[in-house]
Amino acid sequence: MKRILFGTALVLALSGCSGDAAEVSDAPHESPGRTMTHLTVENLDILPEVEVIDGVTYMDGILIVNEDYELPQDYNPGLLQEVIDAYTEMTSAGADEGLQFVMVSGFRTYQEQEQLYNDYVAREGQEEADQYSALPGHSEHQSGLAFDIGSTVSASTIDVSFEDTPEYEWMKDAAHEYGFIIRYQEGKEDITGINFEPWHLRYVGVEAATEMYDEGLVLEEYLRIR
Ligand SMILES: [Zn+2]
Incomplete structure (x- = not known):
């Protein structure tokens, strides 16, 4: 599995020298569980541009939250209007085809995710919980x-x-046209860290969504961080 060291990418992005291979050190890194990828002139050029704004990480302008990148406890935007608009547009187009969608779960605060995770652990044990529920701060539902x-x-x-519904059958090939990706894809569990979830949509905008759809990439692959 290819993982590019975040610290180095961040330093490069902040110092604005991401094109300069000569500055890069590949000294061993302390983070447990992280595999170091040796940076070369070749893969340096394709690192995403990383920005951290108020504790939220953006790569090439796309907010990233996964098992490695978390959101601050007080990040509380609610479901964003552009997401609601895109959802409305997509489900209206679906309705024209006789399809009926519902939003099952939208925005979740850090505290709600914490409660959900703790309930899961209490019910199923931690191992099971970790497979199906994100840790607080690591759920995309907190991103809005x-x-x-x-x-x-x-x-x-x-x-x-x-x-198994006609709604999913239609949506899987239409969602990108409205800026959505099916975030946790089948066969990409090792990359996303989450089991296949046909129901979980993430808004990234039409351009990025279409590129990921066309190339069969999940977000971590698209951002070149796995
Ligand atoms: Zn979800």
């Missing part, structure tokens, strides 16, 4: 850019999974 979607049928019964 992500939500869970369902069909009216799948959302009202546990007998039908969203993956």
Whole structure:
């Protein structure tokens, strides 16, 4: 698995010398669980531009939250208007095809995620919880850019999974046109750190979403951090 060291990328981005290979040190790094990728002239050029604004990390202007990058406890934007607008546009287009979507879960605060995670741990144990629930600060639902979607049928019964509905069948090839990616893809679990979730949409804008869709990339691959 290819992982590029965040610290070095950040230093380079901040010092504005990301094109300069000569400055890069590949001294051993202390972070446990991180694999060091030796930076070369070749892969230096393709590192994302990293910015940290009020504790929120953006790469090439795209907010990133995953098991490695967290959001501050007080980051509390609510579901952003551009996301609501894109959702409305997409589900209206779906309705024209006779499809009925519902938003199952939208914005979640740090504290709500903490509660959810703790409940999961209490019920299923930590190992199981870690597979299905993000740690507080590590859920995309706190970003205001992500939500869970369902069909009216799948959302009202546990007998039908969203993956098997005509709504999902349509959405998987249409979501990018509205700026959404299916964030946690099948077969990419090792990269995203999350099991396949056909229902979890993340807004990244039409251009990035279309590029990821066309090339079959998840966000970490698109940003060249895995
Ligand atoms: Zn979700």
